[in-house]
Amino acid sequence: xxxxxxxxxxxxxxxxxxxxxxxxxxxxxxxxxxxxxxxxxxxxxxxxxxxxxxxxxxxxxxxxxxxxxxxxxxxxxxxxxxxxxxxxxxxxxxxxxxxxxxxxxxxxxxxxxxxxxxxxxxxxxxxxxxxxxxxxxxxxxxxxxxxxxxxxxxxxxxxxxxxxxxxxxxxxxxxx
Numbered sequence: 465x466x467x468x469x470x471x472x473x474x475x476x477x478x479x480x481x482x483x484x485x486x487x488x489x490x491x492x493x494x495x496x497x498x499x500x501x502x503x504x505x506x507x508x509x510x511x512x513x514x515x516x517x518x519x520x521x522x523x524x525x526x527x528x529x530x531x532x533x534x535x536x537x538x539x540x541x542x543x544x545x546x547x548x549x550x551x552x553x554x555x556x557x558x559x560x561x562x563x564x565x566x567x568x569x570x571x572x573x574x575x576x577x578x579x580x581x582x583x584x585x586x587x588x589x590x591x592x593x594x595x596x597x598x599x600x601x602x603x604x605x606x607x608x609x610x611x612x613x614x615x616x617x618x619x620x621x622x623x624x625x626x627x628x629x630x631x632x633x634x635x636x637x638x639x640x
Contacts, residue, residue: 526551535561550575559585574599583609598623607633614638 522542523534530553535546541564548557554577559570566585574580578601583594589612596605602625607618613636620629632639 539563607631610635612636 519538519540520536521534522537524532526532528551530551531549532551533546533548535542536544538544542561543563545558545560547555550556552575554575555573556575557570557572559566560568565588567587569582569584571582572580578599579597581594581596583590584592586592590609591611593606593608595603598604600623602623603621605618605620607614608616610616614633615635616633618631618633619627620631622628
């Protein structure tokens with residue numbers, strides 16, 4: 465295993481921006497995109513086809529050798545549980561993908577490991593209850609999404625867990 469990791473590091477230096485599996489094979493390249501979703505759509509489909517790698521575990525590493533993200537591909541698309549990590553090794557996010565789309569529960573973490581928020585996706589859009597937590601792990605905000613837009617009553621809580629504010633949304637628009 466250490467020899468495989470050293471080979472991966474060497475290949476990464478020679479092929480900056482490409483993604484490798486644990487066997488040291490090139491399995492993709494990182495796209496330069498903005499926003500959170502970059503961690504879940506970073507594999508270049510053309511590179512996967514060229515290398516004829518469409519199934520199995522994919523792992524990407526930081527230059528320091530620590531795991532950046534990992535998950536499985538099936539039929540050339542991300543499927544199943546995917547995890548992303550901060551450069552120092554702490555889990556930053558976890559969730560499931562089906563045919564490359566976010567589906568089901570996702571969790572996001574502060575860089576020291578505390579849960580930041582959690583909620584579900586349906587067909588790549590936020591759906592259902594989402595909860596947001598402060599740095600101490602206390603619930604600070606919660607509400608529902610429908611087809612990726614805030615919907616219904618959203619609640620905000622103080623450090624003692626007391627309800628401090630409510631807002632109502634319809635199709636993502638704050639109601640007055």
